[in-house]
Each structure stands twice: as structure tokens, then as C-alpha cells.
Amino acid sequence: MFSHVMLGASDLDRSKQFYDAFLGALGAKPGFTDPKGRTFWRHAGNTFAITRPINGEPATFGNGSTLGFAAASTEQADAAHAAGIAAGGTACEDPPGWRGDAATGQLYLAYLRDPAGNKVCVLHRPPKPAA
Incomplete structure (x- = not known):
């Protein structure tokens, strides 16, 4: 359904440092910056990018918006969370952990x-048990 996701950032260097660490923990190579100043990360057939808003206004986050990134394991989710915090991110919501119930299933x-x-989430969905 999606071709890419792009978020606005006013301090592109700081945001690149954050996403290089955060996405690197999920297996992505460091982002590359194009001549227009946009930075792109490509991994597992997906594209994520940051840019200054083209209207010249300061970048703002979407209140109520969350961008989710897939993790292969709980350890990888924890590593991405820790890398993001170490690279200038801020913890929010509950600490990393399992959530859900029998109706919705368990998610890390x-x-x-x-x-x-911008609020980001690292999500690990455990494999379904064999029937």
C-alpha cells in the first residue's frame, strides 16, 4: 500500500544521527542525503526519509501519529529503542514490553x-504457533 514514509525535521543532522542509530539497530545501512537535502534509508524493500518542510515553515510532529518499525525479535526492538535514546531520542509511553490480550494477540x-x-514505535510480532 505504501511506497515510502517521509517525516519533517528542522535539524536534519541531529535527526540523521538518530535514525542512523535507530534504524541501524534494525539492520538498515546509514542514510544517504540527496542534493535537495533529504535523507533516505532503504531496507528490506522499504524507504524512509526525513526532509525540511518544502513550505519553509518549521517541522512539527503529528499529534496522535505514530510510525511503526518492524523488529525481528524482542532483543532487536530493545536494541533499536536503546540506540534511539542514546542518539537523542526520548522515551515515551510505557517501557518496552509485551502488550495485548487474547483478543488482540501479544505484541512487543x-x-x-x-x-x-515524532513518535516512533518498534514492534515485534511473535510467530503464530503451529496449528
């Missing part, structure tokens, strides 16, 4: 905000 979630205030 780790939330944080990037340096621009």
Missing part, C-alpha cells in the same frame, strides 16, 4: 520520540 512494543518530536 517500544515507543520513543525522535529529536523532532
Whole structure:
């Protein structure tokens, strides 16, 4: 359904440092910056990017918005969360851990905000048991 996700950032260097660490823990290579100043990360067939808003206004985060990133394991989710915090992110919501119930299923979630205030989540969905 999606071709890419792009978020606004006013301090591109700080945001690149954050996402290089955060996405690196999920297996992505460091982002590359194009001549227009946009930085892109490509991994596992997906594209994520940051840019200054083209209207010249300061970047703002979407209140109520969350961008989710997949993790292969709880350890990888924890590593991405820790890398993001170490690179200037801020913990938010509950600490990383399992959430859900029998109706929705169990998910391992780790939330944080990037340096621009965008809320991101690392999600690990355990494999379904064999029937």
C-alpha cells in the first residue's frame, strides 16, 4: 500500500544521527542525503526519509501519529529503542514490553520520540504457533 514514509525535521543532522542509530539497530545501512537535502534509508524493500518542510515553515510532529518499525525479535526492538535514546531520542509511553490480550494477540512494543518530536514505535510480532 505504501511506497515510502517521509517525516519533517528542522535539524536534519541531529535527526540523521538518530535514525542512523535507530534504524541501524534494525539492520538498515546509514542514510544517504540527496542534493535537495533529504535523507533516505532503504531496507528490506522499504524507504524512509526525513526532509525540511518544502513550505519553509518549521517541522512539527503529528499529534496522535505514530510510525511503526518492524523488529525481528524482542532483543532487536530493545536494541533499536536503546540506540534511539542514546542518539537523542526520548522515551515515551510505557517501557518496552509485551502488550495485548487474547483478543488482540501479544505484541512487543517500544515507543520513543525522535529529536523532532515524532513518535516512533518498534514492534515485534511473535510467530503464530503451529496449528
